[in-house]
Amino acid sequence: xxxxxLSNDRWVAEQYKTPRNLNARIQLHKRFSTNPYAWLxxxxxxxxxxxxxRVLEIGGGPGGLWQENRHxxxxxxxxxxxxxxxxxxxxxxxxxxxLRQFAxxxxxxxxxxxxxxxxxxxxxxxxxxxxxxxxxxxAEIRRVLKxxxxxxxxxxxxxxMQELRQLAESFxxxxxxxxxxxxxxxTERFPFDVATQELSQYFGQLQLHLYHNALVVTDAxxxxxxxxxxxxxxxxxxxxxGFRHRLSERIRADGxxxxxxxxxxxxxxxxx
Ligand SMILES: C[S@@+](CC[C@H](N)C(=O)[O-])C[C@H]1O[C@@H](n2cnc3c(N)ncnc32)[C@H](O)[C@@H]1O
Numbered sequence: 001x002x003x004x005x006l007s008n009d010r011w012v013a014e015q016y017k018t019p020r021n022l023n024a025r026i027q028l029h030k031r032f033s034t035n036p037y038a039w040l041x042x043x044x045x046x047x048x049x050x051x052x053x054r055v056l057e058i059g060g061g062p063g064g065l066w067q068e069n070r071h072x073x074x075x076x077x078x079x080x081x082x083x084x085x086x087x088x089x090x091x092x093x094x095x096x097x098x099l100r101q102f103a104x105x106x107x108x109x110x111x112x113x114x115x116x117x118x119x120x121x122x123x124x125x126x127x128x129x130x131x132x133x134x135x136x137x138x139a140e141i142r143r144v145l146k147x148x149x150x151x152x153x154x155x156x157x158x159x160x161m162q163e164l165r166q167l168a169e170s171f172x173x174x175x176x177x178x179x180x181x182x183x184x185x186x187t188e189r190f191p192f193d194v195a196t197q198e199l200s201q202y203f204g205q206l207q208l209h210l211y212h213n214a215l216v217v218t219d220a221x222x223x224x225x226x227x228x229x230x231x232x233x234x235x236x237x238x239x240x241x242g243f244r245h246r247l248s249e250r251i252r253a254d255g256x257x258x259x260x261x262x263x264x265x266x267x268x269x270x271x272x
Contacts, residue, residue, distance in 0.1 A: 012130045018087040019062040021229040028226040035213040040068040046265055051076035053120040058082050058109045059127025063092030075101050082107035109137040114144045125154045129190035138202045150269050157192045157262040164227055171246040203268035213261040220248035
Protein backbone atom coordinates (compact mmCIF):
# COMPACT_ATOMS: atom_id res chain seq x y z
CA UNK A 1 0.00 0.00 0.00
CA UNK A 2 1.33 3.47 -0.87
CA UNK A 3 2.56 5.66 2.00
CA UNK A 4 0.16 8.64 2.25
CA UNK A 5 1.49 12.11 1.57
CA LEU A 6 2.50 14.01 4.70
CA SER A 7 0.36 16.88 5.91
CA ASN A 8 2.08 20.20 5.22
CA ASP A 9 2.60 20.78 8.97
CA ARG A 10 4.36 17.46 9.50
CA TRP A 11 6.52 17.94 6.43
CA VAL A 12 7.62 21.41 7.65
CA ALA A 13 8.40 20.14 11.17
CA GLU A 14 10.47 17.22 9.80
CA GLN A 15 12.08 19.21 7.02
CA TYR A 16 13.38 22.06 9.22
CA LYS A 17 14.22 20.16 12.42
CA THR A 18 17.85 20.90 11.53
CA PRO A 19 19.34 23.18 8.81
CA ARG A 20 20.68 20.20 6.77
CA ASN A 21 18.00 20.06 4.02
CA LEU A 22 17.80 23.81 3.64
CA ASN A 23 21.59 24.09 3.42
CA ALA A 24 21.65 21.71 0.41
CA ARG A 25 19.25 24.07 -1.36
CA ILE A 26 21.11 27.23 -0.35
CA GLN A 27 24.39 25.73 -1.59
CA LEU A 28 22.97 25.05 -5.06
CA HIS A 29 21.87 28.68 -5.39
CA LYS A 30 25.19 29.97 -4.05
CA ARG A 31 27.30 27.91 -6.45
CA PHE A 32 25.31 28.05 -9.70
CA SER A 33 23.34 31.32 -9.78
CA THR A 34 24.00 33.44 -12.87
CA ASN A 35 23.29 36.66 -10.96
CA PRO A 36 26.69 37.63 -9.47
CA TYR A 37 25.01 39.77 -6.79
CA ALA A 38 24.04 37.36 -4.00
CA TRP A 39 20.35 37.03 -3.08
CA LEU A 40 20.93 37.77 0.62
CA UNK A 41 22.92 40.93 -0.15
CA UNK A 42 20.17 42.02 -2.52
CA UNK A 43 17.46 41.40 0.10
CA UNK A 44 19.48 43.27 2.74
CA UNK A 45 19.84 46.31 0.41
CA UNK A 46 16.05 46.59 0.14
CA UNK A 47 15.53 46.64 3.93
CA UNK A 48 17.19 50.11 4.22
CA UNK A 49 18.05 49.49 7.88
CA UNK A 50 19.19 52.47 9.94
CA UNK A 51 20.50 52.96 13.49
CA UNK A 52 17.72 53.02 16.11
CA UNK A 53 15.46 50.59 14.22
CA ARG A 54 13.87 47.51 15.76
CA VAL A 55 13.73 44.60 13.33
CA LEU A 56 11.91 41.26 13.50
CA GLU A 57 12.71 38.26 11.31
CA ILE A 58 10.20 35.40 11.34
CA GLY A 59 11.10 31.93 10.04
CA GLY A 60 14.71 33.12 9.83
CA GLY A 61 16.06 29.57 9.40
CA PRO A 62 19.82 29.23 9.94
CA GLY A 63 20.30 33.02 10.03
CA GLY A 64 21.99 33.43 6.65
CA LEU A 65 20.59 36.92 6.05
CA TRP A 66 22.52 38.26 9.06
CA GLN A 67 25.63 36.13 8.70
CA GLU A 68 26.06 37.19 5.04
CA ASN A 69 25.58 40.88 5.91
CA ARG A 70 27.13 41.03 9.37
CA HIS A 71 29.82 43.52 8.31
CA UNK A 72 27.15 45.92 7.03
CA UNK A 73 25.09 45.91 10.25
CA UNK A 74 25.10 48.92 12.53
CA UNK A 75 25.30 47.81 16.20
CA UNK A 76 22.54 50.35 16.90
CA UNK A 77 19.94 48.18 15.15
CA UNK A 78 18.07 45.79 17.44
CA UNK A 79 17.23 42.47 15.78
CA UNK A 80 14.76 39.91 17.09
CA UNK A 81 15.44 36.62 15.34
CA UNK A 82 12.70 33.98 15.42
CA UNK A 83 11.84 30.62 13.89
CA UNK A 84 9.51 27.86 15.05
CA UNK A 85 12.34 25.30 14.81
CA UNK A 86 14.73 25.22 17.76
CA UNK A 87 17.29 23.48 15.50
CA UNK A 88 17.29 26.55 13.24
CA UNK A 89 17.59 28.91 16.21
CA UNK A 90 20.61 26.92 17.42
CA UNK A 91 22.30 27.32 14.03
CA UNK A 92 21.54 31.06 13.89
CA UNK A 93 22.92 31.47 17.41
CA UNK A 94 26.14 29.76 16.37
CA UNK A 95 26.48 32.12 13.39
CA UNK A 96 25.50 35.53 14.77
CA UNK A 97 24.99 34.96 18.51
CA UNK A 98 28.22 36.87 19.13
CA LEU A 99 26.58 40.11 17.94
CA ARG A 100 25.04 41.78 20.99
CA GLN A 101 22.24 43.47 19.13
CA PHE A 102 20.46 40.12 18.55
CA ALA A 103 17.75 38.44 20.65
CA UNK A 104 16.67 34.90 19.71
CA UNK A 105 13.34 33.18 20.35
CA UNK A 106 11.41 30.17 19.07
CA UNK A 107 8.13 31.61 17.77
CA UNK A 108 5.29 30.63 15.47
CA UNK A 109 4.49 33.32 12.91
CA UNK A 110 0.78 32.77 13.66
CA UNK A 111 1.14 33.89 17.31
CA UNK A 112 3.99 36.37 17.64
CA UNK A 113 5.05 36.94 21.27
CA UNK A 114 5.53 40.69 20.84
CA UNK A 115 3.57 43.83 21.73
CA UNK A 116 1.67 45.69 19.03
CA UNK A 117 3.39 48.41 16.99
CA UNK A 118 6.87 47.40 18.17
CA UNK A 119 8.90 46.93 14.96
CA UNK A 120 10.10 49.23 12.17
CA UNK A 121 10.80 46.29 9.86
CA UNK A 122 9.43 42.73 9.74
CA UNK A 123 11.01 40.15 7.40
CA UNK A 124 9.56 36.83 6.20
CA UNK A 125 12.10 35.39 3.76
CA UNK A 126 10.83 32.33 1.90
CA UNK A 127 8.68 31.12 4.76
CA UNK A 128 5.05 32.29 4.39
CA UNK A 129 4.28 29.40 2.01
CA UNK A 130 4.88 27.02 4.93
CA UNK A 131 2.52 28.70 7.40
CA UNK A 132 -0.78 26.80 7.74
CA UNK A 133 -2.96 29.84 8.54
CA UNK A 134 -1.35 32.61 6.51
CA UNK A 135 -4.17 35.08 7.24
CA UNK A 136 -3.46 34.78 10.95
CA UNK A 137 0.27 35.28 10.34
CA UNK A 138 -0.35 38.37 8.16
CA ALA A 139 -2.65 39.84 10.81
CA GLU A 140 0.06 39.20 13.42
CA ILE A 141 2.73 40.84 11.26
CA ARG A 142 0.56 43.88 10.75
CA ARG A 143 -0.20 44.05 14.49
CA VAL A 144 3.49 44.08 15.55
CA LEU A 145 4.55 46.50 12.81
CA LYS A 146 4.63 50.22 13.67
CA UNK A 147 2.23 52.27 11.52
CA UNK A 148 5.30 53.73 9.77
CA UNK A 149 6.98 50.32 9.40
CA UNK A 150 7.72 48.12 6.40
CA UNK A 151 7.11 44.43 5.88
CA UNK A 152 9.30 42.42 3.47
CA UNK A 153 8.15 39.00 2.21
CA UNK A 154 10.22 36.92 -0.20
CA UNK A 155 8.63 34.16 -2.22
CA UNK A 156 8.90 32.23 -5.49
CA UNK A 157 6.69 32.40 -8.55
CA UNK A 158 5.01 29.49 -10.41
CA UNK A 159 7.93 28.88 -12.75
CA UNK A 160 10.57 28.65 -10.00
CA MET A 161 12.74 25.54 -10.53
CA GLN A 162 10.11 24.13 -12.90
CA GLU A 163 12.65 21.99 -14.79
CA LEU A 164 13.25 19.93 -11.63
CA ARG A 165 9.71 18.50 -11.68
CA GLN A 166 10.33 17.23 -15.19
CA LEU A 167 13.74 15.80 -14.29
CA ALA A 168 12.22 13.97 -11.31
CA GLU A 169 9.47 12.52 -13.49
CA SER A 170 11.94 11.32 -16.14
CA PHE A 171 14.77 10.11 -13.93
CA UNK A 172 13.27 8.97 -10.62
CA UNK A 173 11.41 5.66 -10.97
CA UNK A 174 9.60 5.98 -7.63
CA UNK A 175 6.01 6.89 -6.75
CA UNK A 176 5.21 10.59 -6.78
CA UNK A 177 4.35 10.67 -3.06
CA UNK A 178 8.06 10.06 -2.36
CA UNK A 179 9.28 12.75 -4.74
CA UNK A 180 6.73 15.33 -3.59
CA UNK A 181 5.79 14.18 -0.10
CA UNK A 182 3.63 17.19 0.78
CA UNK A 183 -0.04 17.72 0.01
CA UNK A 184 0.77 20.77 -2.13
CA UNK A 185 4.14 22.18 -3.18
CA UNK A 186 5.28 25.46 -1.55
CA THR A 187 5.51 27.13 -4.97
CA GLU A 188 1.81 26.53 -5.59
CA ARG A 189 0.86 27.98 -2.20
CA PHE A 190 2.27 31.52 -2.33
CA PRO A 191 3.31 32.51 -5.90
CA PHE A 192 3.36 36.20 -6.90
CA ASP A 193 -0.34 36.45 -7.89
CA VAL A 194 -1.56 34.84 -4.65
CA ALA A 195 0.89 36.91 -2.58
CA THR A 196 -0.26 40.15 -4.25
CA GLN A 197 -3.89 39.35 -3.55
CA GLU A 198 -3.35 38.24 0.08
CA LEU A 199 -0.87 40.95 1.09
CA SER A 200 -3.04 43.73 -0.31
CA GLN A 201 -5.76 42.71 2.16
CA TYR A 202 -3.46 43.72 5.05
CA PHE A 203 -1.19 46.40 3.58
CA GLY A 204 -2.18 49.60 1.75
CA GLN A 205 1.05 49.85 -0.23
CA LEU A 206 2.66 46.97 -2.06
CA GLN A 207 5.63 46.72 -4.39
CA LEU A 208 7.28 43.63 -5.89
CA HIS A 209 11.06 43.68 -6.49
CA LEU A 210 12.23 40.97 -8.92
CA TYR A 211 15.56 39.18 -8.53
CA HIS A 212 16.75 38.21 -12.01
CA ASN A 213 18.51 34.88 -11.95
CA ALA A 214 18.84 31.34 -13.34
CA LEU A 215 20.89 28.36 -12.24
CA VAL A 216 23.37 26.76 -14.64
CA VAL A 217 24.25 23.58 -12.80
CA THR A 218 27.37 21.59 -13.68
CA ASP A 219 27.55 19.32 -10.59
CA ALA A 220 25.11 16.40 -10.69
CA UNK A 221 25.54 15.54 -7.02
CA UNK A 222 24.77 19.09 -5.89
CA UNK A 223 21.59 19.01 -7.98
CA UNK A 224 20.64 15.56 -6.66
CA UNK A 225 21.23 16.75 -3.07
CA UNK A 226 18.91 19.68 -3.73
CA UNK A 227 16.19 17.51 -5.24
CA UNK A 228 16.42 14.80 -2.60
CA UNK A 229 16.44 17.33 0.26
CA UNK A 230 12.63 17.52 0.19
CA UNK A 231 12.14 13.76 0.52
CA UNK A 232 11.52 12.74 4.11
CA UNK A 233 12.20 8.98 3.83
CA UNK A 234 15.53 7.97 2.20
CA UNK A 235 15.30 6.31 -1.23
CA UNK A 236 16.62 2.78 -1.81
CA UNK A 237 20.38 3.08 -2.40
CA UNK A 238 20.28 1.74 -5.99
CA UNK A 239 17.45 4.12 -6.95
CA UNK A 240 19.40 7.11 -5.65
CA UNK A 241 22.63 5.96 -7.33
CA GLY A 242 20.78 5.53 -10.66
CA PHE A 243 19.26 9.00 -10.32
CA ARG A 244 22.63 10.62 -9.67
CA HIS A 245 24.12 8.74 -12.63
CA ARG A 246 21.38 9.92 -15.03
CA LEU A 247 21.81 13.53 -13.92
CA SER A 248 25.56 13.34 -14.52
CA GLU A 249 25.00 11.81 -17.96
CA ARG A 250 22.67 14.67 -18.85
CA ILE A 251 25.25 17.23 -17.68
CA ARG A 252 28.02 15.47 -19.62
CA ALA A 253 25.89 15.50 -22.78
CA ASP A 254 24.59 19.09 -22.52
CA GLY A 255 27.39 20.78 -20.56
CA UNK A 256 24.97 21.88 -17.81
CA UNK A 257 21.36 21.69 -16.64
CA UNK A 258 19.75 25.14 -16.70
CA UNK A 259 17.03 25.79 -14.13
CA UNK A 260 14.61 28.72 -13.96
CA UNK A 261 14.84 30.81 -10.80
CA UNK A 262 11.92 33.17 -10.15
CA UNK A 263 12.23 34.80 -6.72
CA UNK A 264 10.97 38.18 -5.63
CA UNK A 265 10.69 40.40 -2.59
CA UNK A 266 7.40 42.11 -1.70
CA UNK A 267 7.75 45.40 0.16
CA UNK A 268 4.58 46.32 2.04
CA UNK A 269 3.54 49.25 4.21
CA UNK A 270 0.36 49.81 6.18
CA UNK A 271 0.04 53.50 5.25
CA UNK A 272 -2.64 54.25 2.61
C1 LIG B 1 12.64 27.81 3.53
S1 LIG B 1 13.12 28.12 5.17
C2 LIG B 1 13.69 29.78 5.03
C3 LIG B 1 14.68 30.16 6.08
C4 LIG B 1 15.29 31.55 5.94
N1 LIG B 1 14.32 32.60 6.02
C5 LIG B 1 16.04 31.64 4.65
O1 LIG B 1 15.57 32.26 3.70
O2 LIG B 1 17.13 31.05 4.58
C6 LIG B 1 11.59 28.28 6.04
C7 LIG B 1 11.75 28.49 7.54
O3 LIG B 1 10.46 28.84 8.09
C8 LIG B 1 10.30 28.19 9.33
N2 LIG B 1 8.86 28.09 9.58
C9 LIG B 1 7.95 27.34 8.94
N3 LIG B 1 6.72 27.54 9.43
C10 LIG B 1 6.84 28.47 10.41
C11 LIG B 1 5.92 29.13 11.30
N4 LIG B 1 4.61 28.84 11.27
N5 LIG B 1 6.39 30.04 12.16
C12 LIG B 1 7.73 30.33 12.21
N6 LIG B 1 8.65 29.74 11.42
C13 LIG B 1 8.22 28.84 10.52
C14 LIG B 1 11.02 26.86 9.16
O4 LIG B 1 11.36 26.29 10.42
C15 LIG B 1 12.22 27.26 8.31
O5 LIG B 1 13.33 27.61 9.10
